[in-house]
Amino acid sequence: MVRLTEDQLISRFFAPLAILPGARGLTDDAATLSVPAGQHLVVTTDALVADIHFLADDDPDLIARKALRVNLSDLAAKGARPHAYTLCLALPPGWREDWLQRFAEGLGVDGQAFGFALLGGDTVKTTGPLTIAVNAFGLVPTDHIPRRDGARAGDTLYVSGSIGDGALGLLARRGDAKLAGLAETERDFLARRYLLPQPRTGLAPAVLAHASASMDVSDGLVGDLAKLLRASRVSADLDLAAVPLSPAAQAACDLDAALVETSLTGGDDYEILCAVPAEQRSTFEAAAQACGIAVSPIGTVVSGHHAPRWRDDEGNDVQFVRGSFSHF
Amino acid sequence: MVRLTEDQLISRFFAPLAILPGARGLTDDAATLSVPAGQHLVVTTDALVADIHFLADDDPDLIARKALRVNLSDLAAKGARPHAYTLCLALPPGWREDWLQRFAEGLGVDGQAFGFALLGGDTVKTTGPLTIAVNAFGLVPTDHIPRRDGARAGDTLYVSGSIGDGALGLLARRGDAKLAGLAETERDFLARRYLLPQPRTGLAPAVLAHASASMDVSDGLVGDLAKLLRASRVSADLDLAAVPLSPAAQAACDLDAALVETSLTGGDDYEILCAVPAEQRSTFEAAAQACGIAVSPIGTVVSGHHAPRWRDDEGNDVQFVRGSFSHF
Numbered sequence: 001m002v003r004l005t006e007d008q009l010i011s012r013f014f015a016p017l018a019i020l021p022g023a024r025g026l027t028d029d030a031a032t033l034s035v036p037a038g039q040h041l042v043v044t045t046d047a048l049v050a051d052i053h054f055l056a057d058d059d060p061d062l063i064a065r066k067a068l069r070v071n072l073s074d075l076a077a078k079g080a081r082p083h084a085y086t087l088c089l090a091l092p093p094g095w096r097e098d099w100l101q102r103f104a105e106g107l108g109v110d111g112q113a114f115g116f117a118l119l120g121g122d123t124v125k126t127t128g129p130l131t132i133a134v135n136a137f138g139l140v141p142t143d144h145i146p147r148r149d150g151a152r153a154g155d156t157l158y159v160s161g162s163i164g165d166g167a168l169g170l171l172a173r174r175g176d177a178k179l180a181g182l183a184e185t186e187r188d189f190l191a192r193r194y195l196l197p198q199p200r201t202g203l204a205p206a207v208l209a210h211a212s213a214s215m216d217v218s219d220g221l222v223g224d225l226a227k228l229l230r231a232s233r234v235s236a237d238l239d240l241a242a243v244p245l246s247p248a249a250q251a252a253c254d255l256d257a258a259l260v261e262t263s264l265t266g267g268d269d270y271e272i273l274c275a276v277p278a279e280q281r282s283t284f285e286a287a288a289q290a291c292g293i294a295v296s297p298i299g300t301v302v303s304g305h306h307a308p309r310w311r312d313d314e315g316n317d318v319q320f321v322r323g324s325f326s327h328f
Numbered sequence: 329m330v331r332l333t334e335d336q337l338i339s340r341f342f343a344p345l346a347i348l349p350g351a352r353g354l355t356d357d358a359a360t361l362s363v364p365a366g367q368h369l370v371v372t373t374d375a376l377v378a379d380i381h382f383l384a385d386d387d388p389d390l391i392a393r394k395a396l397r398v399n400l401s402d403l404a405a406k407g408a409r410p411h412a413y414t415l416c417l418a419l420p421p422g423w424r425e426d427w428l429q430r431f432a433e434g435l436g437v438d439g440q441a442f443g444f445a446l447l448g449g450d451t452v453k454t455t456g457p458l459t460i461a462v463n464a465f466g467l468v469p470t471d472h473i474p475r476r477d478g479a480r481a482g483d484t485l486y487v488s489g490s491i492g493d494g495a496l497g498l499l500a501r502r503g504d505a506k507l508a509g510l511a512e513t514e515r516d517f518l519a520r521r522y523l524l525p526q527p528r529t530g531l532a533p534a535v536l537a538h539a540s541a542s543m544d545v546s547d548g549l550v551g552d553l554a555k556l557l558r559a560s561r562v563s564a565d566l567d568l569a570a571v572p573l574s575p576a577a578q579a580a581c582d583l584d585a586a587l588v589e590t591s592l593t594g595g596d597d598y599e600i601l602c603a604v605p606a607e608q609r610s611t612f613e614a615a616a617q618a619c620g621i622a623v624s625p626i627g628t629v630v631s632g633h634h635a636p637r638w639r640d641d642e643g644n645d646v647q648f649v650r651g652s653f654s655h656f
Contacts, residue, residue, distance in 0.1 A: 029404065030406045049452050122374050122461070128455060128459070147352065323351065
């Protein structure tokens with residue numbers, strides 16, 4: 001098999017994705033990035049390694065889209081609109097052109113869907129697993145974006161969408177026996193949520209306008225919430241029953257109560273966790289409803305440096321064995 | 329040994345490098361990047377994999393600095409001033425804290441030397457080799473930066489510094505017998521040039537002001553020059569004897585004439601190759617001299633789509649077996 005050179009590979013697969021004028025069709029060594037007047041640039045970067053952040057035999061289309069979406073999720077949590085990204089791709093021995101074509105198609109699909117254009121990149125070979133580093137650029141119309149450290153006592157804590165699908169979806173993807181009692185459609189739903197997270201891009205303007213603090217949930221709700229509270233030097237009272245579960249995740253937890261902890265401490269949710277001051281609750285909820293993204297209040301920020309208190313529906317304290325999932 | 333968590337690792341080693349306000353001390357999920365009025369952002373990214381782009385047992389301080397410098401070299405060739413970077417680091421099994429500390433020190437040394445601040449990043453583990461992806465941000469006071477495709481017939485082609493030290497330095501670093509006849513100081517000089525390339529940041533304003541086309545030489549002068557000419561739809565007459573060689577590289581080529589080809593087609597020069605219109609030659613040379621960076625005219629751009637012509641000092645055509653080095 002005649003291998004494409006790096007230049008051929010770029011022009012065939014990646015140049016069509018580089019639609020911003022500053023990317024110059026990826027024919028140069030650097031791009032220019034213009035920031036419209038009145039806008040500010042938000043920058044985030046996430047790397048993914050095969051068999052750590054995704055499975056090497058996942059569909060390349062989905063691997064590509066996940067690589068973009070985990071970054072889009074960070075932008076959304078900061079209230080930013082997607083703009084552009086760079087991509088570093090380390091290809092393992094034996095990579096195939098058809099694999100790369102599917103990968104590039106995935107980038108194209110989500111790039112178009114989210115208004116997220118390829119700005120530049122680098123393709124190298126590696127003797128190790130496929131490794132993908134995406135550097136994402138978003139735009140916000142203010143230089144005051146919601147951070148982790150702005151939560152104040154009295155704020156309501158919200159999460160978007162549903163929690164636990166990603167962690168349960170990894171089990172489903174692996175054919176774990178714990179989910180054998182679920183319907184196939186439920187397992188498929190969960191696996192899909194693991195493979196293709198849904199960044200809450202539509203919610204970004206509401207978060208920007210109303211949240212006092214915000215982050216995306218990627219390493220488990222319990223641990224990420226603790227990080228947000230610690231950064232804000234506050235604590236919280238949380239209602240376990242208020243954590244939104246999808247019907248499939250609920251079914252899994254009904255089958256095996258240990259999966260509640262998996263759901264709340266596992267990774268790969270890519271939902272938004274944010275704190276909203278009491279007087280802005282109704283406008284935040286209305287804005288979320290207007291963009292069709294569910295947001296659920298799960299508790300209240302309180303003063304103090306103690307660990308956040310999770311209570312079940314009988315008012316009993318709940319402890320989690322594992323605070324947070326870490327890909328690291 | 330108790331391993332640091334990712335958060336501890338960030339706060340201990342990387343947060344001190346994040347001096348821009350928008351980086352928020354790496355305590356958040358994203359950074360903001362302000363672009364001063366009248367400035368434009370130049371973005372480039374390069375990934376390095378152990379034992380492909382550097383040797384895994386190179387000094388971690390030098391690995392870090394090389395990772396920054398290959399990106400700084402791209403910025404310099406585009407006339408941009410260094411501003412900030414993000415870093416994705418995939419650490420192999422068995423990484424050690426003292427390794428990471430040395431690595432971070434290297435980032436700190438060059439970050440300070442070049443005014444290049446850490447803006448954000450991601451640290452992941454890998455089952456493969458150490459992998460480093462740097463996304464670099466530079467600033468230019470214009471949106472018209474020198475590209476590969478602007479060379480015109482009559483322009484003079486210049487290269488900065490000296491050519492071939494990097495490729496010969498890799499041989500030196502590996503203890504290759506071809507260099508056994510050199511003095512130890514010469515081998516050390518060459519190895520150092522491989523380990524620690526010198527981005528021509530000081531030359532950036534002169535390149536921005538005077539070059540019609542510019543790129544950095546990273547994959548060998550012969551191949552990179554051919555790319556610049558192809559992009560510009562022109563050709564060139566080149567004078568082999570005018571290619572600047574360091575005394576150590578000259579000594580190596582005197583020992584073994586085959587090393588001339590290694591020098592001109594090997595990688596890792598990280599010098600600037602640029603085309604300068606005839607009427608700007610003297611001001612370009614004066615500007616280069618003012619910033620203390622040698623620039624050497626190596627030939628002239630001519631019309632036509634034929635392969636560039638390299639001639640030796642007797643006027644004979646020189647052919648290169650290998651056009652260009654590729655890390656890919």
